[in-house]
Amino acid sequence: xxxxxILLLLGIWAVGAITEGFKVITSEQARRLEISRKQPAxxxxxxxxxxxxxxxxxxxxxEKNKFLIVDFIYTNCQSLCRALGTEFQQLQRNVVxxxxxxxxxxxxxxxxxxxxxxxxxxxxxxxxxxxPDIWTFATVGKASDLDAxxxxxxxxxxxxxxxxxxxxxxxxxxxxxxxxxxxxDYDASDxxxxxxxxxxxx
Amino acid sequence: xxxxxxxxxxxxxxxxxxxxxxxxxQARSMAQTWNHAGIAGLLVVAxxxxxxxxxxxxxxxxxxxxxxFWKFLTxxxxxxxxxxSWQPAGMIVxxxxxxxxxxxxxxxxxxxVEAPVRLCNSYLSNDxxxxxxxxxxxxxxxxxxxxxxxxxxxxxxxxxxxx
Numbered sequence: 185x186x187x188x189x190i191l192l193l194l195g196i197w198a199v200g201a202i203t204e205g206f207k208v209i210t211s212e213q214a215r216r217l218e219i220s221r222k223q224p225a226x227x228x229x230x231x232x233x234x235x236x237x238x239x240x241x242x243x244x245x246x247e248k249n250k251f252l253i254v255d256f257i258y259t260n261c262q263s264l265c266r267a268l269g270t271e272f273q274q275l276q277r278n279v280v281x282x283x284x285x286x287x288x289x290x291x292x293x294x295x296x297x298x299x300x301x302x303x304x305x306x307x308x309x310x311x312x313x314x315x316p317d318i319w320t321f322a323t324v325g326k327a328s329d330l331d332a333x334x335x336x337x338x339x340x341x342x343x344x345x346x347x348x349x350x351x352x353x354x355x356x357x358x359x360x361x362x363x364x365x366x367x368x369d370y371d372a373s374d375x376x377x378x379x380x381x382x383x384x385x386x
Numbered sequence: 387x388x389x390x391x392x393x394x395x396x397x398x399x400x401x402x403x404x405x406x407x408x409x410x411x412q413a414r415s416m417a418q419t420w421n422h423a424g425i426a427g428l429l430v431v432a433x434x435x436x437x438x439x440x441x442x443x444x445x446x447x448x449x450x451x452x453x454x455f456w457k458f459l460t461x462x463x464x465x466x467x468x469x470x471s472w473q474p475a476g477m478i479v480x481x482x483x484x485x486x487x488x489x490x491x492x493x494x495x496x497x498x499v500e501a502p503v504r505l506c507n508s509y510l511s512n513d514x515x516x517x518x519x520x521x522x523x524x525x526x527x528x529x530x531x532x533x534x535x536x537x538x539x540x541x542x543x544x545x546x547x548x549x
Contacts, residue, residue: 187420188429195433202443210505211445340507352507 212352215338216367219356223363227336230325231293234306235316238325241333245362250289251382252358255370256339256351258296259308264353264370268292269312271355271370276319278376282383285318294323295330295341295351337364387444387509388516392524395438395461402465409470417470427471428483434464435487439494441505448508477536484532488525495521 200206208214228242245252253275257265272290279288294300300308305321314321324330334341341351355375357366368375409417421427437443438461447453475483497505498518504511 185422187426191426191429191433195429195436198433198437199440202437202440202446208442210441211507212503212505214442342508342510344510350504350510352504 211340212354215352216354219338219364219367223359223365224336226358226362226364227329227332229329229333231322232302232325234302234309234321236302239322242362245358245360248289249360250287251360252289252291254291254293254337254356254358255353256293256295256334256337256341258294258349259300259304260296260348262348264351268353268355268370271375272314272319273312275375275379276315278379279318280315282379284379284383287382288318288379290314290319292319292321293333294321295334295339296349297323297327297330338367387506387513388520390444391438391517392520398458398461399465399468402462402467403469404465405462406466406469409466414470418474421471421474423479424471424473424475425479427467428475428479430467431464431471432483432487434460436490439490445506445508481536484528488529488532491521491525491528495519495523495525 203209204214204217208217226242226245228240230238231241231244232238253272255268255272257268259265269292272292275288275290279285279290294305300323302323305323309316309319309321312319324333337356339352341349344350353370355368355370355372356364357368357378359365368378438457443453447457472480495518498514498521500518501514504514506514509517
């Protein structure tokens with residue numbers, strides 16, 4: 185009897201630990217909870233934008249002094265990244281409509297630096313009609329930096345054995361201070377209200 | 387994912403089971419003093435299996451070495467606990483155990499099959515589908531074997547079971 189009770193408590197403790205106190209069952213939910221709790225800083229590594237310009241990520245965010253919305257993509261992607269692209273197009277439109285150009289910056293980071301050179305990224309940006317002042321495309325300067333970048337943002341990328349990748353897709357919100365503050369679904373309906381909030385806090 | 391959950395897990399359980407077969411009679415009866423009717427042992431099995439059906443555990447164990455150590459330890463322990471508890475547990479305790487574990491496996495399998503998103507970031511979506519179908523098939527097969535054993539007295543007698 186006593187043994188069973190102790191074992192039961194141990195089991196409940198273990199399940200509670202892996203689910204962050206019965207809040208999450210997947211690692212995707214866990215990474216979102218962790219980012220909003222710990223608010224890690226953007227890693228200060230070199231990125232290349234679609235114009236071929238090198239910049240340091242951390243410095244860049246602070247210089248811009250804007251709210252940054254980041255997604256992770258690769259240009260050969262046929263599924264999720266398209267949805268992400270559409271969402272970013274809408275966000276770009278809404279940013280212009282609300283006159284938030286000086287307060288909000290969009291950033292799409294490619295995790296396929298081998299294929300997505302800055303020229304490829306520029307073509308991709310043109311296809312999506314991205315306005316360079318609002319929407320930046322970039323990839324890592326050194327392929328070896330990719331792991332650290334993806335780890336900070338909690339993005340897992342795995343080859344799908346058909347030449348593409350499967351990856352978890354979400355929008356990560358970075359405060360002007362360079363801290364990751366929030367993760368939202370690419371099809372979440374609250375992006376506009378978040379933009380309104382930003383516009384209202386002028 | 388399918389190989390991880392449906393092949394490696396059962397193999398580690400089996401290893402634990404086979405190890406427990408070697409436990410001498412004396413130690414076995416000592417274990418029975420805290421394992422009345424196999425209840426504590428089957429509780430261990432249930433909790434270990436519940437834990438390893440949580441998608442986050444499957445994801446995290448791929449990158450966390452400490453957790454991987456615990457995976458081998460707990461699953462082997464569960465296999466051993468199953469061996470040490472199955473005979474002492476009567477039909478009622480076994481029924482309670484299976485009546486909880488099999489539906490839970492079905493729910494987990496159904497979740498893996500039906501989820502509109504990937505539940506594990508480290509596994510492909512078709513792998514998730516395979517795992518879900520496998521869990522469902524395993525749970526259904528388990529239920530049929532159990533029902534067969536329950537309603538066929540000849541099988542029960544052959545096992546030398548008592549109610």
